[in-house]
Amino acid sequence: MAGHSKFKNIMHRKGAQDKKRSAMFSKLSREITVAAKMGLPDPDMNPRLRLAVNAAKAQSMPKDNIQRAIDKASQAGGEDYVEIRYEGYGPGGVALIVEALTDNRNRTATNVRTAFSKNGGNLGSEGSVSHGFERRGLIEYKAEVGDEEKVLEAAIEAGADDVESSEDGHTIWTAADALHGVASALEAALGAADNVKLAWKPVLSVDVDEATAGTLMKLIDTLDDDDDVQTVWGNYEISDEVMEKLG
Template sequence: MAGHSKFKNIMHRKGAQDKKRSAMFSKLSREITVAAKMGMADPDMNPRLRLAVNAAKAQSMPKDNIQRAIDKATKGEGENYEEVRYEGYGPGGVAIIVEALTDNRNRTATNVRTAFSKNGGNLGASGAVSHGFDRMGLIEYPAAVGDEEKVLEAAIEAGAEDVESSADGHAIWTAMDALHEVSKALEETLGAADSAKLAWRPQTTVELDETNAGTLLKLVDMLDDDDDVQTVWGNYEVPDEVMEKLG
C-alpha cells in the first residue's frame, strides 16, 4: 500500500464544491432518491443509500431535505432517473468519464456533447476511455482529521488498498465491493468522511500546460453545472504552478 502519491486523481477543480448550494443539494437529493428506489429505504440496510445520506450530511444538507428525498422513493413520487455514463476526450488528449442521473437521455446526451465540442473535446462511444481507469471505492477525509501516518494506519486496519495524502486532504482507495465495509470501519476510527463513493481511478495521468488546462477546466465546469451530471472523472494532472496562474 502506498502512503502518498503526487497524482491528483479526484478530477474536480479546486473549489468546485463552492457551486451554488441549491444545485449541489439537488444532485445529492437525486442520488438519495435513486438509491432508495433501488433498495430498501433504510440506510442501515442499503449500502448505496447510506453512502448517499452520509455524503449529503457531509455537505450540511438539512435532515428534512434528506428525508424528503427518501420519501419520494418510498411513495413512488418524482421522476424515474436512470444512470448513464459518457466517455470522451478533452484538450490535450485527456480521457474523461461523465456519470449522470437523468430522466431524459436525449437532453443529457445533447448537453454533454455540447460541453465537449465547445471546449476542445469530443464525445466517444461507450468504453472509449474507461479501459484506462480502474473502478474502485473512494473515501475522502479533510486534512484536519489527522496526519498521513494516522490515516494510513487507520486505512490499513480497515482493509483499504491505497492512500493518497496531501495538504488538501486524504483520499483512501478500496476495492469496489469493499467500499461500504471499509467506510464503516473508518467511520469508527476517523469519524464521518467528507464523501464515500464509487470512483474511476486513472491508471496513468496526463500533465497539462496552461492553455490546455484552462480549456479543460472550462469543460469540467460546464459539465458540473449541468443538473443531470453527478460526477466528472479524468486522467489529467494540472501542476500547482499552472493552477496558480489560472486562479
C-alpha cells in the same frame, strides 16, 4: 476553485457559492432518491443509500432535505431516473468520464455532446476511455483528522488498499465492492469522512499545460453545471503553478 491535490485534479469542482450549493444539493438529492428506489429506504440496510446519505451529510445538507429525498423514492408519479455514463476526450487528449442521472436521455445526451464539441472535446462511445480507469472506492478525510501514520494505521485495519496523504488531507482507496465495509470501519476509528463514493481512478495521468488547462476547465465546468450530470472524472494532472494562474 479547482484543487491542487491529486484527487481534486481528478474530480474538479467549483466553489460553494449559494447557487452552486443549491445545485449540489439537488444532485445529492437525486442520488439519494435513486439509491432508495433501488433498494430498501433504510441506509443501514442499503449500502448505496448509506454512501449517498453520508456524501450529503459531508456537504452539510439539512436532515430534512435528506429525508425528503428518501421519501420521494416511494411516492407515486415521481421522476424515473436512469444512470448513464458518457465517455470522451477533452482538450490535450484528456480522457473524461461523465456520470449522469436523468429522466430524459435525449436532453442529457444533447447537452453533454454540445459541451464536448464547443470546448475542444469529442464525445466517444461507451468504453472508449473507461479501459484507462479502474473502478475503485474512494474515501476522503481532512488533514485535521490526524497525521499520516494515524490514518494509515486505521486504513490498514479497515482493509483499505492504499492511502495518499498530503497537507490537503487524506485520500483512501479501496476495492469497489469493499467500499461500504471499509468506510464503516474508518468511521468508527476516525469519525465521518468528508467524501465516500465509487470513483473512476485513472491508470495513467496526462500532464496539462496552461493553455490546455483553461479550455479543459471550461469544458468540465460546463458539464458540471448541467443538472443531470452527477460527476466528471478525468485522467489529468495540473501543476500548482498552472492552477494559480487560472485563478
